[in-house]
Amino acid sequence: MTEPRTGVYPGTFDPLTNGHLDIISRATRVVDRLVVGVAVNAGKEPLFTLEERVAMVEDEVAAIPNGDGSRVRVVAFDTLLMDFVGEVGASVIIRGLRAVSDFEYEFQMAGMNSRLNPLVETVFLMASDRYQFIASRFVKEIGRLGGDISHFVAPKVETRIVERLAHARAAPGKGD
Ligand code: ADP
Numbered sequence: 001m002t003e004p005r006t007g008v009y010p011g012t013f014d015p016l017t018n019g020h021l022d023i024i025s026r027a028t029r030v031v032d033r034l035v036v037g038v039a040v041n042a043g044k045e046p047l048f049t050l051e052e053r054v055a056m057v058e059d060e061v062a063a064i065p066n067g068d069g070s071r072v073r074v075v076a077f078d079t080l081l082m083d084f085v086g087e088v089g090a091s092v093i094i095r096g097l098r099a100v101s102d103f104e105y106e107f108q109m110a111g112m113n114s115r116l117n118p119l120v121e122t123v124f125l126m127a128s129d130r131y132q133f134i135a136s137r138f139v140k141e142i143g144r145l146g147g148d149i150s151h152f153v154a155p156k157v158e159t160r161i162v163e164r165l166a167h168a169r170a171a172p173g174k175g176d
Helices: 018-027 050-061 081-087 103-116 136-144 155-170
Strands: 006-011 033-039 072-077 092-096 121-125
Touching: 006 018, 006 081, 018 033, 018 050, 018 092, 018 121, 033 050, 033 081, 050 072, 050 155, 072 081, 081 103, 092 103, 103 121, 136 155
Parallel strands: 006 033, 006 092, 033 072, 092 121
Antiparallel strands: none
């Protein structure tokens, strides 16, 4: 019997979108076990805390087929991605690719990661065309301007965003 293959899908997930969820669900068909790695990413000044982002991903992942805890785990990390990959015993990094806009960045990151550990492959998955254009950054921007974000995120995520942005308006300066 071959060893189960573990993949890591890293990201900031600030917030988790339907695009991310689509990639997670595709990834469960590519690897036996998936670790969704939620990066601290303090440099990006996230709208949601690390704990909130982990909870958001956990909530939604539980609802997808193959999303039970034995197949998908959600784990926070604040180390070098390759160190995290080693820690969880993964051999594959999963990344999502949206049209050409992501290519350059992803190409460089995959190249540098493969220098750090040539035994770990980066696998790129494309979301369904319904979700291709969704980006967390624009979801936040549309939300801030009072637009309808229900097409881009799950209902519970939408509620969290609306609440957070209402707070941010009351006390400006955080998460901008
Ligand atoms: P990062 O902090 O690396 O930008 P993100 O949470 O924004 O993390 O994204 C994590 C991964 O998911 C990246 O590989 C990104 O390209 C991919 N991704 C995000 N949104 C989509 C989408 N709508 N379709 C496909 N891939 C996506």
